[in-house]
Amino acid sequence: MAISGVISAIVIGAVIGVLGRLIVPGRQHIGVLSTVLIGIVAAFVGAVIAHALHVDHTKGVDWIEWIIQIGLAALGVAALDRYKSRH
Template sequence: MSILWAIIAGLVIGLLAKLVVPGRQPIPLWLTVVLGVIGGMIGNFLASAFGVADTRGIDWIRHFFQIGAAAVLIGLVTPLWSRRKA
């Protein structure tokens, strides 16, 4: 069940990250989900490193780290994906 939640969270994080990154990102949905999952894991690590992983209520700072990490990944991967041979 945790794998399903990771995929759902990756989808949400990835889609929000695509909204943050300027311009068009012509990457497929499956790559958006993968980058969202990886961004979520990096964001959780950063939130733990800064001591803000568990706060009262909604962990907004952790979510900002997750979306930010996914946005960076999308920004790095999109040009590589666009240049690949079909």
């Protein structure tokens, strides 16, 4: 993967993390860096899942892949928030 691909993945991951955080109701007690890291992980894992389901290459926008990634980010944000609120 070229450096431009890595930078793109980080930027897209940050957007995914923010969108995932917006889906989770209420106030989250996690920082911006945690949100971005969760988004990056969700973007990569979601891309792997979309590839396994053969929905990663469609004509136009890959909506199913985006939904998977944002859903994973929302789960990650909720899980980390719950973990941090208990400790």
